[in-house]
Amino acid sequence: MKCPFCGYLETKVIDSRATEAGDAIRRRRECLECQRRFTTYERQEEIPLMVIKKNGQREPFDRAKLLKGLQRATVKREITLSQLENIVTDIESELRNQFKYEVPSKEIGEMALKRLREIDKVAYVRFASVYREFKDIDEFTAELAKLHRNLDKK
Ligand SMILES: [Zn+2]
Numbered sequence: 001m002k003c004p005f006c007g008y009l010e011t012k013v014i015d016s017r018a019t020e021a022g023d024a025i026r027r028r029r030e031c032l033e034c035q036r037r038f039t040t041y042e043r044q045e046e047i048p049l050m051v052i053k054k055n056g057q058r059e060p061f062d063r064a065k066l067l068k069g070l071q072r073a074t075v076k077r078e079i080t081l082s083q084l085e086n087i088v089t090d091i092e093s094e095l096r097n098q099f100k101y102e103v104p105s106k107e108i109g110e111m112a113l114k115r116l117r118e119i120d121k122v123a124y125v126r127f128a129s130v131y132r133e134f135k136d137i138d139e140f141t142a143e144l145a146k147l148h149r150n151l152d153k154k
Contacts, residue, residue: 001029001040008033049095050102058102061095063088070112073127077120087115 001011008031015028025042049061070084091111095103109127116124 003031003034003036004038005036006031006034047101049092049099051108052102052104054105061092061103061108063092066091066108066112069127069130070116070123073116073130074120074123077123079120079123083119087112090115 002009003011010032011029012032013027014030014037017026018024019026019041023043027040027042028037029040030037050058051061052058067084067088070087071081074084091108094111095108099107113124113128116127
């Protein structure tokens, strides 16, 4: 590791510990030439999660896009932005665990639906109408009917 002060190539590590978030190793180093100290971080290389779209094209998973969809579905509902952000974070880590590198866009929609259904039925139907891409009003009505049946059961 090159010293940023004098350019000397040898240093000794005087302290090494995980960052608070646990996502990196922080090393305190001392230059063997000028004795000045500096810090380096070692992180796992971030591998982007790719989303396979309906037409087969791939694009990187976009948190902002999912959040926007959820916001649109929850306009005028009593759901806070931080609730939605939690949903997005949950979904992202679930996707990473289940799919690793590539995930069909449909799966993301389904995960979002599942979570919305738990917190807000109206938002759920709104989001469903976007993500399931209803072809006509009949499909949408069927979805609503299904929802009402589920509500009746409770
Ligand atoms: Zn140095």
